Amino acid sequence: MAEKNDLLPGTLDLLVLRILQRGEMHGWGITSRLEQLSQQVLQVDEGSLYPALYRMEDKGWIEAEWRVTENSRRAKYYRLTRAGHRQLEKAQASWHRLSTAIALVLESA
Numbered sequence: 001m002a003e004k005n006d007l008l009p010g011t012l013d014l015l016v017l018r019i020l021q022r023g024e025m026h027g028w029g030i031t032s033r034l035e036q037l038s039q040q041v042l043q044v045d046e047g048s049l050y051p052a053l054y055r056m057e058d059k060g061w062i063e064a065e066w067r068v069t070e071n072s073r074r075a076k077y078y079r080l081t082r083a084g085h086r087q088l089e090k091a092q093a094s095w096h097r098l099s100t101a102i103a104l105v106l107e108s109a
């Protein structure tokens with residue numbers, strides 16, 4: 001079983017925006033997709049995910065709508081807005097700069 005890893009501050013927003021770039025999804029779907037794409041290395045609990053979703057909704061990066069799931073349950077579906085697409089581009093560029101800089105230090109130290 002993979003060990004749970006904590007995300008760096010701001011990383012969850014980037015990952016959620018990237019997942020939603022592919023299409024709208026409810027909260028459970030977002031966490032499942034994140035776990036699947038990271039091969040179970042990244043796991044986000046509800047106590048972290050939903051505050052992040054509400055924060056991104058307040059910032060206008062995502063929109064939400066209540067609908068019925070394929071299991072006949074009500075769930076809030078989230079989708080990216082134009083502002084969310086712009087934020088995702090900025091966050092990805094920032095992440096690439098940061099991860100490149102960290103790799104340079106780790107490789108040269």
